[in-house]
Amino acid sequence: MARTGRRRGNVDTKRQIVDVARAQFAELGYDGVSLRGIARAAGVDPALVHHYFDGKSGLFADVMQLPVDPALALPIVLDGELDQLGERLLRFFIGLWESPETGPRMRAAFRTALSSEESSRRLGDFVAREIMTRLAARLDSDRPQLRATLTGSQLIGLAVGRYLVQVDPLTQASVEELVTATAPTLQRYLTGPLPS
Amino acid sequence: MARTGRRRGNVDTKRQIVDVARAQFAELGYDGVSLRGIARAAGVDPALVHHYFDGKSGLFADVMQLPVDPALALPIVLDGELDQLGERLLRFFIGLWESPETGPRMRAAFRTALSSEESSRRLGDFVAREIMTRLAARLDSDRPQLRATLTGSQLIGLAVGRYLVQVDPLTQASVEELVTATAPTLQRYLTGPLPS
Numbered sequence: 001m002a003r004t005g006r007r008r009g010n011v012d013t014k015r016q017i018v019d020v021a022r023a024q025f026a027e028l029g030y031d032g033v034s035l036r037g038i039a040r041a042a043g044v045d046p047a048l049v050h051h052y053f054d055g056k057s058g059l060f061a062d063v064m065q066l067p068v069d070p071a072l073a074l075p076i077v078l079d080g081e082l083d084q085l086g087e088r089l090l091r092f093f094i095g096l097w098e099s100p101e102t103g104p105r106m107r108a109a110f111r112t113a114l115s116s117e118e119s120s121r122r123l124g125d126f127v128a129r130e131i132m133t134r135l136a137a138r139l140d141s142d143r144p145q146l147r148a149t150l151t152g153s154q155l156i157g158l159a160v161g162r163y164l165v166q167v168d169p170l171t172q173a174s175v176e177e178l179v180t181a182t183a184p185t186l187q188r189y190l191t192g193p194l195p196s
Numbered sequence: 197m198a199r200t201g202r203r204r205g206n207v208d209t210k211r212q213i214v215d216v217a218r219a220q221f222a223e224l225g226y227d228g229v230s231l232r233g234i235a236r237a238a239g240v241d242p243a244l245v246h247h248y249f250d251g252k253s254g255l256f257a258d259v260m261q262l263p264v265d266p267a268l269a270l271p272i273v274l275d276g277e278l279d280q281l282g283e284r285l286l287r288f289f290i291g292l293w294e295s296p297e298t299g300p301r302m303r304a305a306f307r308t309a310l311s312s313e314e315s316s317r318r319l320g321d322f323v324a325r326e327i328m329t330r331l332a333a334r335l336d337s338d339r340p341q342l343r344a345t346l347t348g349s350q351l352i353g354l355a356v357g358r359y360l361v362q363v364d365p366l367t368q369a370s371v372e373e374l375v376t377a378t379a380p381t382l383q384r385y386l387t388g389p390l391p392s
Contacts, residue, residue, distance in 0.1 A: 107313075114360060115311035117303075124361035132363060149357060149366040150377055156361075157353020161345060164310060165320035165352075167328060170345040180391045181346055185381045195376045 014052050017042050022063045026118065030060060030125035057130045064123070066109050067102035070131045078138045085138070086151070086186030087179060093155050094175055097163045107163055127152065141191055150189040154182060210248050213238050218259045222314065226256060226321035253326045260319070262305050263298035266327045274334045281334070282347070282382030283375060289351050290371055293359045303359055323348065337387055346385040350378060 020042040024033045035056055039046040053059040057071035077092045078085070096102045113123040132152060136144035158178065161170045173181075216238040220229045231252055235242040249255040253267035273288045274281070292298045309319040328348060332340035354374065357366045369377075 111311055111313070111316075114356070115307055117307070120307075120360050121362055124363045127361065128363045146365050146369060146373075146377070149363050152363065153353035153357040153366060153378075154350055154381070155353070156356050157349035157351070160310070160352050160356060161349040164316050165323065166317055167320045167324045167345050167348065169339075169342050170349060173342060177342075181342070181385070182349075185350070185384070188381070189377070 010052075013044060013048065017044065017049055017052060018059070018062055021059050025060060025063055025122055030056075030122055030129060035059070057126075060126050060130075064109050064113065064126075065105055067096065067105040070134075074131060074134050078134065082138070082140070082191060083187070086188075086190050087183040089135075089151065089155065090179055090183050090186055091175075093159070094178065097159055098175065103163070106159075110159070110164065139190060141194070143194060147189050147191075147194060151186050154185050154189070158182060206248075209240060209244065213240065213245055213248060214255070214258055217255050221256060221259055221318055226252075226318055226325060231255070253322075256322050256326075260305050260309065260322075261301055263292065263301040266330075270327060270330050274330065278334070278336075278387060279383070282384075282386050283379040285331075285347065285351065286375055286379050286382055287371075289355070290374065293355055294371065299359070302355075306355070306360065335386060337390070339390060343385050343390060347382050350381050350385070354378060 017038065021033070021038050024038055024041065033056065035049045035053075036046050038059070039049045042049075049059070053062060054069055054072060058069040060066075061069040073092070077088050080088060097106050113119050128149075132145060132148040135148040135151065139147055141147060158170070161167050162173075162178075170178075213234065217229070217234050220234055220237065229252065231245045231249075232242050234255070235245045238245075245255070249258060250265055250268060254265040256262075257265040269288070273284050276284060293302050309315045324345075328341060328344040331344040331347065335343055337343060354366070357363050358369075358374075366374075
């Protein structure tokens with residue numbers, strides 16, 4: 001499918017796309033990038049980018065070495081009863097950090113993203129577009145976007161405290177203790193009263 | 197007060213202490229460092245270290261370029277009614293990030309600390325020793341250390357979302373909106389029921 005005859009293997013072409021995407025995300029930010037523009041800069045057919053990656057979200061996840069593409073994973077978590085959504089989000093999120101397969105990549109990706117202002121903003125745009133918007137769309141209360149980001153703030157704070165900065169007893173607590181203590185917070189942000 | 201005659205100015209001596217302290221914190225971790233050991237390695241009288249810095253906490257704050265020494269600031273915040281502690285902590289913490297004087301240093305210090313595993317752990321030890329222990333000692337409920345770190349997780353999550361990653365509408369919300377939305381969370385962690 002590649003238009004140029006120079007690249008021989010799929011691995012090379014895929015890596016070429018990722019390299020171009022990394023540069024474009026860095027230069028233009030998440031919202032400023034299009035798959036068509038990446039394909040053009042990489043000298044490949046746009047269909048090839050779609051063939052290798054599940055959309056812009058999947059490509060960004062690959063560039064950031066995120067272990068999951070939220071565009072694929074989140075709909076599964078969002079499906080189900082709204083009054084248990086806080087706990088489902090929490091268990092899914094903690095699972096990503098606890099798992100021996102995905103945990104190290106979560107830590108590495110967040111350390112890298114948080115280390116500079118520019119990469120933090122890029123992660124923020126991605127989170128807003130691909131996670132917060134989907135989460136907000138699932139809610140049927142007032143101020144869904146604020147609710148989604150408040151939920152995100154408690155989730156990322158748990159990750160920073162337990163997995164990055166590692167402050168005891170947050171690190172020593174069992175997953176069940178964490179769920180018991182913080183799921184009510186998430187559920188209140190998602191569906192509870194939000195005084196204005 | 198310096199024992200050696202080589203160093204002339206206070207600025208040089210102070211910087212020498214900070215340089216030695218930075219190396220020792222990196223090598224030994226926050227808990228492994230003593231002011232006496234730093235004084236010895238810097239070739240100065242321990243009294244001089246105490247003269248320049250308010251204890252190990254103040255020296256660490258200087259090394260990390262934190263805008264405040266929690267050992268000095270926290271007692272003021274902890275003083276007062278326990279049932280308003282969540283809101284007081286929140287307003288103090290947000291104030292550090294919002295202020296034009298301290299905000300840039302908070303962002304820089306946290307970016308640096310979170311960028312590597314080793315510096316994250318060092319920050320974690322410091323936070324546990326100088327902030328969480330003090331906060332826990334102020335509480336008179338069960339599991340005070342877990343309560344303190346849960347409180348810290350929501351605070352740091354707000355900071356990451358609003359000031360580092362900058363996800364809207366968390367960034368656009370007014371301080372009063374944030375206080376209204378999250379102070380009940382902090383207060384529940386501090387003094388509310390914590391199901392086991």
